[in-house]
Amino acid sequence: MALDGKAALVTGAAQGLGKSFSEVLLQHGAKVAMLDVAEEAGKSLKESLDQRYGADRSLFIPCDVQSQQQFKDAMQKAVDTFGQLDIVCNNAGIVDERAWEEAVSINLMGVIRGTYLALEHMNKLTGGPGGVVINVASLAGLGPLLSAPVYTATKHGVVGFTRAMADASKVSGYGVRFNLLCPDFVQTNILSALTSSLGPFAHLRDSTKHLMEKHGILDVSQVSQAFLQLLLDQTKDGEALMVLGNGSQYYPFPSLE
Ligand SMILES: NC(=O)c1ccc[n+]([C@@H]2O[C@H](COP(=O)([O-])OP(=O)(O)OC[C@H]3O[C@@H](n4cnc5c(N)ncnc54)[C@H](O)[C@@H]3O)[C@@H](O)[C@H]2O)c1
């Protein structure tokens, strides 16, 4: 898929991985609607991107992915502004083992909501242009992160949901590809999850810290290159691209057929 002239939407775009994905999209000629609850950071990101790419190439829309109405309105605003939607990246996520229902609401329900709303605009069967949805899971979507069981569960949920959607889309003829990004630890603010955010697993913080030291910590640019790979390679559908210190590789899921 060539990105020049395409219209994209990224959630959790004000900082960290979402910011980096938005910049990569702009660098390759796409227009981007950036959604986030962090209004100040989002507005100042938009101002700095306007200087480099022009004000008509991006939008910042305050939006909590937990709200059906806010998310629906934000996606409609992106479509009204850019004319259509070709790429959606459901990236917003948190680590909070104490407020675990909120973590499920953002990390899993927000991704399901964003995927269904994206289909309303992209599904070829209902007049949409087709396109690609990339859901951001984690290596913790493929195996356990012991200090964060609920985070682990949400990311496993994102993996299962996205793979099932890819199959449903293929069989139904929606014309939309669905893929997953599963990064190892990345240098963003999420890594500074306060001990209190780990709730009953705060005593396992050091163990996660040791795991980080063993694995190393990725730079956001390594993950956004993998994001780009998933966007551009039209043959990838229902795949989970792991982003590791020594490169990216597709997870070999066993066939259940
Ligand atoms: N950093 C890592 O080590 C790592 C590794 C694997 C996967 N991930 C995943 O990558 C994604 C991005 O995380 P990050 O590392 O860039 O973290 P981050 O904290 O830097 O960025 C997350 C962004 O999501 C936004 N957000 C939070 N709740 C929201 C909501 N309800 N609605 C809209 N926006 C909301 C935040 O304001 C923030 O801008 C997450 O899904 C995370 O689970 C991160």
Ligand SMILES: CCCCC[C@H](O)/C=C/C=C\C/C=C\C/C=C\CCCC(=O)O
């Ligand atoms: C092997 C799994 C890698 C998954 C990465 C995951 O998606 C992101 C996790 C985010 C946070 C990790 C959870 C809790 C943090 C616990 C300790 C951090 C200690 C950091 C420090 O003190 O320097």
